[in-house]
Amino acid sequence: MNDLTGKKAIVIGGTSGIGAAVAEALAARGAEVVRASRSTGLDASEGAALTSWIAEQGPIDHLVFTAGSQAPGGAVAALEASAKVIAKELAPIRVNVVSPGLTETEAYAGLDTDERKTMLDGAASRLPAGRVAQPQDVAAGYLFVIETPSVTGAVIDIDGGALIN
Ligand SMILES: NC(=O)c1ccc[n+]([C@@H]2O[C@H](COP(=O)([O-])OP(=O)(O)OC[C@H]3O[C@@H](n4cnc5c(N)ncnc54)[C@H](OP(=O)(O)O)[C@@H]3O)[C@@H](O)[C@H]2O)c1
DSSP states (O other), rough: OOOOOOOOEEEEEETTTHHHHHHHHHHHOOEEEEHHHHTTOOOTTTTTHHHHHHHHOOSSSSEEEOOOOOOOOOSSOOOHHHHHHHHHHTTTTTOEEEOOSSSHHHGGGGSSSSHHHHHHHHHHSSSSSSSSSHHHHHHHHHHHHHHOOOOOOOOOSSTTTTOOO
């Protein structure tokens, strides 16, 4: 486990699910972690507020964005291709995408227990890996790109093999 003592990380979406798992993993490595979401007063859909909030944080080493509970939509499609272009433009700052498949998080808390189990078990049985990801599985992808200084412009798929199905 790498030592991130002295590093500062911001996790926008860090109060639940995948983001919470990333925040916990970073903190376990000694990083100073700031978790943000609407419940802490930051709505990432408000661009100007987001920009000024990040500026208020001072120097940061790692910015993780996991906010939202649905597949990305809105003004930008093509998020993965955009990240590659941004990685080139911002170099040597590194930019990577972690792309989860179905992951068992609070995002599915609205389903009743039986319905959720049926959905997750059914998905696991169809996936090549034979399991639905846990938040810690996806957090491992974030930690990999954070801790590996030669990784930039990459897309890390953690989806149980959904894309090869
Ligand atoms: N779980 C899956 O199966 C799955 C599959 C594919 C992709 N993803 C993607 O993975 C990311 C994380 O999903 P998750 O399952 O971890 O969801 P989650 O458990 O529901 O957590 C979502 C987090 O985002 C925050 N958030 C939502 N809207 C926000 C906003 N407008 N501004 C700031 N924070 C906001 C939430 O906190 P507040 O409610 O306090 O704002 C929470 O901390 C999402 O982008 C989702 O689309 C998830």
